[in-house]
Amino acid sequence: MNVVVIGLGLIGGSIARDLAALGHRVKGADADPSTLGAAQADGVIALDLAPPPAQGEADSGPAGEPPGERRSGGRFAGAEVVILAVPVDRAPELLRQHASELAAVPLVMDTGSTKGEVVRTAREVGLGHNFVGAHPLAGDHRSGWTAGRRGLFAGERVYLCPSDPGSSSAPLALAFWDMLGAHPEMIDTDRHDAVLAWTSHLPQLTATALALTLAERGHGPGSLGRGGRDMTRLAGSDAAMWTGIARANAGELGRAMRALQARLDALRAALETDDGETLLAIFEAAREWYSSETPTVD
Amino acid sequence: MNVVVIGLGLIGGSIARDLAALGHRVKGADADPSTLGAAQADGVIALDLAPPPAQGEADSGPAGEPPGERRSGGRFAGAEVVILAVPVDRAPELLRQHASELAAVPLVMDTGSTKGEVVRTAREVGLGHNFVGAHPLAGDHRSGWTAGRRGLFAGERVYLCPSDPGSSSAPLALAFWDMLGAHPEMIDTDRHDAVLAWTSHLPQLTATALALTLAERGHGPGSLGRGGRDMTRLAGSDAAMWTGIARANAGELGRAMRALQARLDALRAALETDDGETLLAIFEAAREWYSSETPTVD
Numbered sequence: 001m002n003v004v005v006i007g008l009g010l011i012g013g014s015i016a017r018d019l020a021a022l023g024h025r026v027k028g029a030d031a032d033p034s035t036l037g038a039a040q041a042d043g044v045i046a047l048d049l050a051p052p053p054a055q056g057e058a059d060s061g062p063a064g065e066p067p068g069e070r071r072s073g074g075r076f077a078g079a080e081v082v083i084l085a086v087p088v089d090r091a092p093e094l095l096r097q098h099a100s101e102l103a104a105v106p107l108v109m110d111t112g113s114t115k116g117e118v119v120r121t122a123r124e125v126g127l128g129h130n131f132v133g134a135h136p137l138a139g140d141h142r143s144g145w146t147a148g149r150r151g152l153f154a155g156e157r158v159y160l161c162p163s164d165p166g167s168s169s170a171p172l173a174l175a176f177w178d179m180l181g182a183h184p185e186m187i188d189t190d191r192h193d194a195v196l197a198w199t200s201h202l203p204q205l206t207a208t209a210l211a212l213t214l215a216e217r218g219h220g221p222g223s224l225g226r227g228g229r230d231m232t233r234l235a236g237s238d239a240a241m242w243t244g245i246a247r248a249n250a251g252e253l254g255r256a257m258r259a260l261q262a263r264l265d266a267l268r269a270a271l272e273t274d275d276g277e278t279l280l281a282i283f284e285a286a287r288e289w290y291s292s293e294t295p296t297v298d
Numbered sequence: 299m300n301v302v303v304i305g306l307g308l309i310g311g312s313i314a315r316d317l318a319a320l321g322h323r324v325k326g327a328d329a330d331p332s333t334l335g336a337a338q339a340d341g342v343i344a345l346d347l348a349p350p351p352a353q354g355e356a357d358s359g360p361a362g363e364p365p366g367e368r369r370s371g372g373r374f375a376g377a378e379v380v381i382l383a384v385p386v387d388r389a390p391e392l393l394r395q396h397a398s399e400l401a402a403v404p405l406v407m408d409t410g411s412t413k414g415e416v417v418r419t420a421r422e423v424g425l426g427h428n429f430v431g432a433h434p435l436a437g438d439h440r441s442g443w444t445a446g447r448r449g450l451f452a453g454e455r456v457y458l459c460p461s462d463p464g465s466s467s468a469p470l471a472l473a474f475w476d477m478l479g480a481h482p483e484m485i486d487t488d489r490h491d492a493v494l495a496w497t498s499h500l501p502q503l504t505a506t507a508l509a510l511t512l513a514e515r516g517h518g519p520g521s522l523g524r525g526g527r528d529m530t531r532l533a534g535s536d537a538a539m540w541t542g543i544a545r546a547n548a549g550e551l552g553r554a555m556r557a558l559q560a561r562l563d564a565l566r567a568a569l570e571t572d573d574g575e576t577l578l579a580i581f582e583a584a585r586e587w588y589s590s591e592t593p594t595v596d
Contacts, residue, residue, distance in 0.1 A: 137523030141588070156523070198512060199521045203529035206508055208584040209561040214496060215587040216557065223497045225435030225454070227535075230528045231501035236588035237525075239581035246577055250569045257566045259514065261559060263507040268555045271548045279544055283537035286506040289513040290439070290534035 001025070004047060004082045006094065008039045009238075011111045011136060012085025013148025016044050018180050021150055027079070035145045047075060049098075074101035081107045081176060083134075088112035089244035092121035099125035107172040109134040113196060114248040115161040119189045122163045132173040133161035133189065135196070136182060141236035154181035159196075161189040197252035202260060204234050204242060205253070211235030299323070302345060302380045304392065306337045307536075309409045309434060310383025311446025314342050316478050319448055325377070333443045345373065347396075372399035379405045379474060381432075386410035387542035390419035397423035405470040407432040411494060412546040413459045417487045420461045430471040431459035431487065433494070434480060439534035452479035457494075459487040495550035500558060502532050502540060503551070509533030 001024045005012045008030040016026045020043045028044040030036045040046050076082055076098075082105050084091045091110040095102065095118070102108050108131045110118050115133040122131035136158040158177045162170040165186070177184035187195075211232045214220075221232065246253060270278040299322045303310045306328040314324045318341045326342040328334045338344050374380055374396075380403050382389045389408040393400065393416070400406050406429045408416050413431040420429035434456040456475045460468040463484070475482035485493075509530045512518075519530065544551060568576040 140524045195517065195521065198515050199517050199526050200523055202511070203508060203522070203526040205562075205565055206504060207525075207529060208581060209558060209565055210501065210504055211584040211587050212561050212580065213500070213554070213558045215583065216561075217496050217554075219493065219497050220590055221588060223493065224501070225498055226438045227505070227532045228497050228501040230531050231505060232588065233528055234525045235584040237581070237585065239578055239585050242581050243574055243578040246569055247572060247574055250572060254566055254570050256511070256515075257562060257569070260507060260511045261562055261566075263510050263514075264504075264555060264559055264562075267503055267507055268552055268559075271544055271555070272552050274545060274548060276541055276545055280537055280541040282510065283506060283535070283540050285513065286509040286533040287535065287537050289509050290519060290530065292518055 001081065002079045003027070004029070004076055004079045005044075006030075006047075006049065006082070006084050007086035007090075008035050008044070008145050008148075009085060010139060010143050010147040010152075012083065013039065013145040014138070014150070014152035015083060015085065015111075015180070017042070017148055017150045018153070020044065022179065030145075038145045049075070074098075076101050076105050079105050081105070081109070081172075084108070084110040086110070086112075087238075087241045087244045088114050088118065088248050091118045095121050095127060095131070096125050099127060102127055103130070106130060107132065107169045107176065109173060109176075111136060113139070113200060113245045115159075115189045115192045117248055119161050119163050128163040129167050130169045131163040132169050133163070133192075134173060134177070134184075135159040135161075135192065136177070137200070138182075139237075141233050143238040143241070151181065153177065156182050158182045158184045159187045159192050160184050161187060161192055193249050194252050197249050198256045201245060201249055201253045202256040204237060205246065205257065206260065207232055207234035207237075208242075299379065300377045301325070302327070302374055302377045303342075303383055304328075304345075304347065304381065305383035305388075306333050306342070306443050306446075307383060308437060308441050308445040308450075310381065311337065311443040312436070312448070312450035313381060313383065313409075313478070315340065315446055315448045316451070318342065320477065328443075336443045347373070372396075374399050374403050377403050379403070379407070379470075382406070382408040384408070384410075385536075385539045385542045386412050386416065386546050389416045393419050393425060393429070394423050397425060400425055401428070403428060405430065405467045405474065407471060407474075409434060411437070411498060411543045413457075413487045413490045415546055417459050417461050426461040427465050428467045429461040430467050431461070431490075432471060432475070432482075433457040433459075433490065434475070435498070436480075437535075439531050441536040441539070449479065451475065454480055456480040456482045457485045457490050458482050459485060459490055491547050492550050495547050496554045499543060499547055499551045500554040502535060503544065503555065504558065505530055505532035505535075506540075 003019050004027045005016045006029045008028050016028055019026045026044050027047040028039050029047045029049045036046055084094050091112055111134055119133045136153050138152050138156045160173050174184045301317050302325045303314045304327045306326050314326055317324045324342050325345040326337050327345045327347045334344055382392050389410055409432055417431045434451050436450050436454045458471050472482050
């Protein structure tokens with residue numbers, strides 16, 4: 001299989017490694033030349049997205065692409081899958097920029113943590129038939145090519161939001177992630193963003209706020225035990241990436257933050273009134289939740 | 299060496315395993331007969347704290363202990379170290395109950411997460427000369443004998459709060475934790491509790507509040523990715539133990555919670571006004587903290 005991976009960070013780099021290990025041909029692009037160099041050393045074929053292809057006809061198409069390249073799939077010619085493993089605020093832009101060339105590819109996916117805008121954009125630019133928003137729950141606080149590894153997705157959930165659930169791209173996407181050992185799961189786009197606000201974006205912002213609380217008080221990461229280290233690991237996440245995610249999902253994330261703050265208020269009230277019974281009930285309810293086997297996406 | 303460990307949970311059980319592996323003689327006590335049975339199967343000699351020793355003189359001492367037993371160290375006779383690895387609200391009670399017998403032991407320690415009350419109690423009951431409050435930063439969300447393991451303390455910090463920093467018990471405590479591969483560190487008792495409110499107790503309460511926020515919304519642990527799992531693991535901690543810790547350190551912990559809530563307010567304000575610049579600055583500051591090598595206890 002021929003696959004193009006745009007963005008060779010933790011997610012894109014891990015996809016590239018898995019595919020290469022399975023014997024597939026992987027072309028990769030990255031804005032950072034040193035990242036691309038490292039990926040090339042590991043067997044990824046460099047793909048330059050920046051300049052238009054050298055050959056082609058004199059009259060350019062509407063997006064500045066030579067029409068011949070556009071018809072044949074251009075720089076994505078022969079690719080069966082193109083993956084945009086870039087920050088959520090960059091993926092829609094890439095879809096617009098390369099829409100005509102991407103139209104001929106059987107499956108186009110992104111990997112971002114919010115799906116509403118990118119799926120809407122795909123439909124707008126004529127990629128409703130082949131775009132599937134994908135979100136592997138495999139991110140953590142690390143980033144960059146060196147953070148990637150083989151097997152990152154093994155056993156992990158991948159949410160899939162097809163632009164057109166009836167198109168042939170949806171089963172292709174399921175098969176693709178199955179191949180990487182992941183557990184792909186179709187989900188409605190809006191529902192995805194609403195769920196992730198609580199299960200992923202809220203934990204990230206909580207870790208960020210906790211880290212800054214400790215920083216302000218003068219306590220460094222070295223002062224923490226195991227629990228405190230767990231609770232602040234996400235503070236090391238990529239700042240630009242998370243700014244994009246938070247802004248893209250601000251509405252639901254704001255509601256989730258209010259709910260957390262209400263819980264913190266209740267805990268602090270019990271603490272300040274030395275209400276041991278309520279404190280015990282709160283700790284017990286949290287422990288019960290932790291031990292529960294609640295369905296994944298209620 | 300002869301060591302008595304009272305409370306054979308995660309901490310006490312791990313101490314017992316390490317000591318036994320080093321060839322020391324470990325007597326253990328636990329309120330739960332099944333825990334004690336499991337520990338005995340692993341080589342711990344059962345010590346019954348409940349009934350007074352069978353032999354002894356007719357006239358009891360002030361604490362109901364036969365004076366003969368009291369003079370010779372009673373049920374702790376021959377012990378070089380006695381460790382109370384029990385919840386923070388139980389340790390002072392044990393010190394009061396066994397004060398006369400404990401007075402003859404060279405080193406008495408607890409292992410709780412707050413130190414103020416237990417160190418004050420030790421001085422009050424005449425154990426100022428041999429009591430050292432110890433707090434190994436090795437706890438996590440698990441509990442009970444089965445959660446314990448050899449090497450739990452290797453490389454981990456252990457805070458030590460001697461009742462009398464000039465007594466011979468302080469260097470004995472340092473040597474004891476050194477022997478288990480830990481990094482013991484003397485710290486003022488009040489300073490310990492103030493620091494831990496921020497670095498340990500605040501992260502615990504944050505995890506608890508986050509877990510309940512997700513529970514209320516209907517999202518189970520299975521809906522989380524790696525980051526969310528890290529952020530809620532502490533919700534599985536022992537409820538009674540943490541009720542005791544929170545109440546014992548309520549003042550400083552309340553201040554720490556207020557500080558966290560102020561940070562959450564600032565984050566939410568930036569989110570709700572779509573202030574990308576401030577959001578980016580917040581995520582960057584948290585990442586900078588995460589990558590910093592700030593001294594451990596400022």
